[in-house]
Amino acid sequence: KAGVTQTPRYLIKTRGQQVTLSCSPISGHRSVSWYQQTPGQGLQFLFEYFSETQRNKGNFPGRFSGRQFSNSRSEMNVSTLELGDSALYLCASSLGLRGNTEAFFGQGTRLTVV
């Protein structure tokens, strides 16, 4: 079966712009989590959605937001981009809520802010 699909794979944006990233989880998976990966900070948790509701949130500013649709697809949005937002954004899907079942990652979206 198809894995986790993230689009787009690469993005270049200018400071101050906003961006929307998309994640389609594995079929049947209802939980989608988002992570930011940078060389300096490693993998950091952004938020998790389950059944269209945000269930958990990491320590990121309000410029980072997300949502989940009824088909479990999820989007995350970053507004007023800063240079420091340049990172690999990863989403992971799992059957149940985080922490108790296998979580599978997509290939990520590489965001570069210039």
Place this chain on the structure above:
Amino acid sequence: GESVGLHLPTLSVQEGDNSIINCAYSNSASDYFIWYKQESGKGPQFIIDIRSNMDKRQGQRVTVLLNKTVKHLSLQIAATQPGDSAVYFCAENGGSQGNLIFGKGTKLSVKP
């Protein structure tokens, strides 16, 4: 190249040798652990998981050991191959209500 940031510990092994990658986890309430492999330019790939009611679990060429007393996790790779070269992360769940918390990673380099 990469900017200044995390300096990953590196493990260099000869092809065919066994590899052991270690991880110290932080939360004594964690009851589920996962090892991931991440190759350059790709997302983390699930390798093996273990729950806290076990201290050992085996997969194909991989074994995970869990020592709850000292909050230590290890990943053993048998007969390491060049394709095993990657960064390996351990992740813990911080208790069933927590999100996955990732370690900093270990870079495995396999010499042919």
